[in-house]
Amino acid sequence: MLEDHTAPAARLPVQQTSPQPDPRLVPGGPAAAPPAEAAWPESYPEGYAVVDVETTGLAPGDRIVSAAVYRLTARGEVEDHWYTLVNPERDPGPTWLHGLTAEMLADAPVFAEVAGEFAARLAGRVLVAHNAVFDWTMIAREYARASRTAPVEQRLCTILLAKALGLPLPNHKLESLAAYFGVEQRRAHHALDDARVLAEAFRPSLHRAARQRLPLPLLVCRPITEWSDAPPSGGGRTARWGGWRQPKRRPACPYPNPGRFEAGGRLRQGMRVAFSGDTSVDRELLEDQAFEAGLHVASSVSRLTSLLVTNYPEAATGKVTRARELGTPILDEAAFTQLLRDVAPADPGPAGRGAAAAPPVREV
Known part of the structure; x- marks a missing residue:
């Protein structure tokens, strides 16, 4: 062989x-x-x-x-x-x-x-x-x-x-x-x-x-130091077709979108974050960290996107191009990871009451 x-x-x-x-x-x-x-x-x-x-x-x-x-x-x-x-x-x-x-x-x-x-x-x-x-x-x-x-x-x-x-x-x-x-x-x-x-x-x-x-x-390249093929607890289901599984899907973010990220400010729960290009940390892990911090992980860039995370802001990818057209803030992975350590709680205003009190639910 x-x-x-x-x-x-x-x-x-x-x-x-x-x-x-x-x-x-x-x-x-x-x-x-x-x-x-x-x-x-x-x-x-x-x-x-x-x-x-x-x-x-x-x-x-x-x-x-x-x-x-x-x-x-x-x-x-x-x-x-x-x-x-x-x-x-x-x-x-x-x-x-x-x-x-x-x-x-x-x-x-x-x-x-x-x-x-x-x-x-x-x-x-x-x-x-x-x-x-x-x-x-x-x-x-x-x-x-x-x-x-x-x-x-x-x-x-x-x-x-x-x-x-x-x-x-x-x-x-x-x-x-x-x-x-x-x-x-x-x-x-x-x-x-x-x-x-x-x-x-x-x-x-x-x-x-x-x-x-x-x-x-x-x-x-950051190695994976532990691994288990045991199915996750909680009864979660994964779509299958002959062993061909769909990419991970997450439940809706429970927090309202506070708007765009402002340079020099903090990330806030509910912000919509999109990712583009290769990342030094496994992309799924990085998205999991964002979701667990209370951010909405978006698969595309729109007028509602709070920021785009990419290591190559000059690359002509669809997401980067769209972000520039809309004026969406762009951060690299290192800056985003640093900000992820101190995410501000969701706005407790009228739109956020109730939703902000519920912790983010991780898909299992």
Whole structure:
């Protein structure tokens, strides 16, 4: 089940999707590597682990069914790659997406059996993934289940990097990033091929960032130290479809909306808070903390939104764009987390009486 290619490799060639060379990849093109004599940014990491995992679903209880890692040098050169199937010890989820059936995974190793080799591939490197918060969260949960900690301190999301570079993409799907750099996708949603595609697209992205002296969007990876697969108490129900669970839904906030956040002021119970982009803390955990403090966690930005939390206020995401159109205040994660420590109680005025007295109810 394990596929290991450890022989040193030359730079992974960029594959063209048409007979004509892509002008972005020829010498002097916008994505071309800087000259050999150009100084490489000293702040850039010493190595990267480009990762892709396929899973049984998106919820906290879902499992990894396959994983792949391409190890790259400081300048994005491929060192080796590794791939494994993983027995999720449950149904495989959306087989129509990743193509892995229960029969195919029956004899695969469980995660605890590959955790050591996986860790060796990640150690001392920045984890790179497309929508990195998802891959990192799934990996961290698997290590927590195995009573271990993944040796990853930082991650880099290629969606955030593409946005920071201002790449003219129609959207931020992996296929769009691949097409921009002329990389051929052979098997979408196959962990090994997705990791290969991302490795090929990451190198010119990295060199373009270096040429522009652009700080890389590195985020801290905080490991999960405890885990339990036991169902929560309280009789809560989770929507299911063949093991494919819907994202978490929370009950309505019991407090009235006091309006927009004011710079220099405090957060107040009832404020509507939206989140955009990758966060150093698991997004669901951050949203839980906001909800438990009495804030309304919103899935979109509207005229009623009190503030938007994002680490990339210049990114052209839908939420950031909408917030700027409406004049919605924007805070980064660090500032929001600091304010979350001292949330003011709900306004006890006429609209808030009764509702303000009830503590927020956490969904179970």
